[in-house]
């Protein structure tokens with residue numbers, strides 16, 4: 001199977017899913033999200049014992065595609081939120097451990113894809129954050145629920161309310177990155193880690209992963225459903241239209 005903006009490559013039992021839209025810093029549009037879902041299903045079907053998620057070029061994933069989102073209605077925002085959630089859910093439920101190799105910008109939906117992975121390794125130059133607030137919306141693909149669980153409530157609120165972009169050192173200190181390595185060592189370190197994970201007993205690792213995921217289940221599902229509704233409701237608002245137009249027109253936003 002091949003896709004326009006997604007690559008799935010194998011090194012033994014380790015699958016690497018690379019988002020490959022470097023002209024848009026790997027921002028995620030509908031086609032790319034659908035391709036990610038197909039690639040994740042293919043990797044699971046073909047027996048991946050570990051999966052790496054990364055981005056081509058200088059960026060991990062610079063978020064959801066703002067040019068696509070700009071004119072969505074609340075109903076379309078709902079569908080858009082559902083699609084992004086389906087990819088994050090597929091990462092979270094992937095039947096083997098997943099590692100986000102964060103090689104550059106991981107903003108908005110990019111941060112959310114990293115949050116849905118089991119582990120995150122950051123390159124020294126990586127920047128990560130849920131920056132949606134500056135577009136007049138909120139994180140729509142899981143961060144309001146997954147970020148506080150990872151970094152704690154206070155830090156998550158600061159990051160989301162202020163749209164903070166954390167450097168790699170800060171992200172490691174806050175528990176967002178498990179480790180940080182020099183840029184030119186990221187691929188090798190992630191390959192080593194993924195290889196170690198793939199060498200462990202697969203059924204036991206899967207059971208451990210499912211058990212750890214379980215403790216999120218009840219409240220997380222309700223929280224994610226709530227987030228989907230809240231995300232969709234912001235499309236069509238003045239601040240959403242203005243925030244995204246300002247990004248595209250490369251000017252300061254004039255919020256209500």
Ligand code: CAA
Nearest residue numbers: 024025027062063064065066067107108109131139140141
């Ligand atoms: N959507 C669409 N296009 C994007 C994009 C995005 N999220 N991020 C970058 N691009 C595009 C730019 O528009 C630009 O395209 P053109 O060359 O056609 O103009 C190209 O990628 C390169 O970007 P820049 O020129 O802006 O590169 P830079 O190095 O000056 O800045 C950046 C890089 C700081 C990442 C900046 O691009 C940026 O701030 N991007 C937006 C990040 C963001 O806010 N992401 C969150 C999106 S909202 C979201 O994800 C919602 C959700 O929860 C589902």
